[in-house]
Amino acid sequence: MALSQSLQQKLLQKLSPQQIQLMKLLQVPTANLEERIKEELEENPALEQSDEASDEFDENRDDFEGEDEYDTEGSEDEYDKIDISDYVHEGDDDIADYRLRDDNYPELDDKQVMPFKVETTxxxxxxxxxxxxxxxxxxxxxxxxxxxxxxxxxxxxxxxxxxxxxxxxxxxxxxxxxxxxxxxxxxQQFDPAGVAARDLQECLLLQLERRRSVGGIAVEGAIEILTRYFDEFTKKHYDKIQRGLNIDDDQLKEIIQQIIKLSPKPGGNIGEINKAESYVLPDFFIYNNGGKLELTLNSKNAPDLRISEGYRDMLKDYDKGTKKDKRQRDAVLFIKQKIDAAKWFIDAIKQRQETLMMTMSTIMEYQQEFFLTGDETTMRPMILKDIAERTGLDISTVSRVANSKFVQTEFGTYRLKFFFSESLSTESGEEVSTREVKKILSNLVEAEHKRKPLSDERLTELLQEKGYNIARRTVAKYREQLNIPVARLRKEI
Incomplete structure (x- = not known):
């Protein structure tokens, strides 16, 4: 059996450690960035953070040219000039015995107070x-x-x-x-009323039982409806309930008012833990300064990081020394490794800021009319590819930024992905944002007569009258995306 050898050349794309680090940092929201930096500071003693709070970062500031906040005190990194070849011998397979814990690493500021929320669950x-x-x-x-x-x-x-x-x-x-x-x-007699119920029906009935002595006929009627006609009540088949109980519209309305005052989640307001997702910390701020939009980055995204002077000095001292034993060799390699890791992290934070500002600035320009007026109907169709082409960034990078970042405007705080939407053609052939159509659909539902809510067919006709080429199934899809129930469930007494 003959064996043959062949030489093949392949092109493979491999991300560098710095690129992987940047991708991970891009996904970190501002609310969690400080914790991520603390982790890096604890792991790498060659990285330091200034005690002075950084200034507000904005697109008009020249943060990344000349001698910036990340400069390591010199036009070139002095530690890169140091020749460590004397410490490394060819064929030396010994693994450096690094000390992974630095006993001399300064403790966190004892005066720093970490607030925490005390709650009763x-x-x-x-x-x-x-x-x-x-x-x-x-x-x-x-x-x-x-x-x-x-x-x-x-x-x-x-x-x-x-x-x-x-x-x-x-x-x-x-x-x-x-x-x-x-x-x-x-x-089930404990507070809050309705606790320990097995389902919604039992939960509501437990709450009504507490009101029985003071609620009068309306509470009695509510108990009867939830006991005998719970399924009809949830489906808003009010006509069946009225026939079964022989009551008029006013009596039914009074009974329904008693029910809607009840809590479907009796434990929901007690001990709700304040998780990171329960509040929003904006990554960007957009201000309207006399018709001119100004974009700033949350200052928490611009930490004042630098390489430890002590570690640079130690590397210089070792280079000046004459003794080149194994212990010194291990120390030099450890210091160089930590300094390189610190520099990589600083560069990644710097690139994170540049990427965030570039992406948000392009979105702001693309949706300028919305940021000036706050009117959702002025939003242009915009997909990830549009921003990627304008910024020169990869679509996956734009997606990471859009999915995890928020911008605060004078009209509210929005996730960046809010501004992305597909296009829809009008009768004149003009492309409009599906966000515009959804806003008009939402306005139609808000303005409808609640006793006679608009069906999907009627909503489709109204949108078509306004010039939007849209099918009934598309209206139904948009309605569901807006969490608007069907017409029968929107009916009120």
């Missing part, structure tokens, strides 16, 4: 109320298991049989279903 509230009951040890453990099974919305969605199994396997308690159900009914 729903389970804390229920546990406090449970503690006020005079239960024996067995009942107390069963009740604690029930409370622990209640979700953050206040519902007990775990089956009684499953709770029974949990008690048997985890706490060696052989509880009966009747025993568990009795304690569930007891916990």
């Amino acid at each position: 729903l389970h804390d509230t229920l546990a406090d109320q449970l503690g006020m009951l005079k239960l024996d040890e067995r009942s107390s453990k069963i009740a604690e298991q029930i409370v622990g099974s209640i979700d953050d919305d206040g519902y007990l969605r775990r089956e009684t049989a499953s709770i029974q199994d949990d008690l048997a396997f985890r706490q060696n308690i052989d509880a009966t279903e009747d025993e568990i159900e009795g304690l569930i009914r007891l916990i």
Whole structure:
């Protein structure tokens, strides 16, 4: 059997470590950037951050030319001039014994105060109320298991049989279903009203029971509707309810008002944890200065990072020394590695700022009319490719910026992807943004007579009368995207 050798040449695209680092940093929102920088500062003692807060970054400032905030004190990086070949021997396969923990790394400022939110969760509230009951040890453990099974919305969605199994396997308690159900009914008397319900119907009825003594006929009617006609109520088949209860429009309206005051998530307002996504920290700010738009970058995106003078000095000192033993060689390689990593990170942060400003500036120019007026109907059709072509960036890079960044304007705060939309042709052949069509559709629904809401067919006709070539199925799709229910569910009494 003959063996043959061949030589092939292939072109492969491989991202450098710096490019990978930049891609990851682009995805980090401003709210989390500070934490990411802290992690890098802790991992790399050759990287330092100035105590002085950086100024507001804007597109009119020449941040990246000449001697900028990232300069390492010299027109060229002095540590790059140092010849470390004396420390590295060809064929030396020994792995440097780096110390990964620096005992001399300065501690974080003791005076720095880290604020945190102190909250009482729903389970804390229920546990406090449970503690006020005079239960024996067995009942107390069963009740604690029930409370622990209640979700953050206040519902007990775990089956009684499953709770029974949990008690048997985890706490060696052989509880009966009747025993568990009795304690569930007891916990359902806790605040907030409606807690420990198994479904929405039970949740609303538990709340109405608390109002029974003071609510009068309207509350009694609401209880009857939710008990006998819950399915019809959810589907807004009010005519069937009226016939079944023999009530007029005014009586039905009064009863419905009692129901809509109830909370579908009784635990939702207690102990809601303040997660990063529960608030928005804008990455950009756009101001209208006498008809001229001004774009600034959130100052948190422009940290004052630099390479540690101590590490540069150590590298210089080692270069001046005459002794070139293994210990010195390892130290030099470690220092050089950390300085290079610090420089890479600084460059990545710098490129992140440039990419963010370039992308947002182009979006601002493209959608200038919207940023001046706030009118969604003035938005132009815009896709990722449009911005990528204008900036010279890759589409994937533009996508990373658009999906994770926010801009604050005088009309509100928007995610960047809000400004991207497909096009739709009018009767005259002009291309308009689908965002414009959705806004007009939303306005039509808001202005409709709530007792006779507009059907999808009628909405299609109205849009076509305004010159938009649009099909009924497209109107239905846009309506669903806007979270607008069908006409029957929008009907009011």
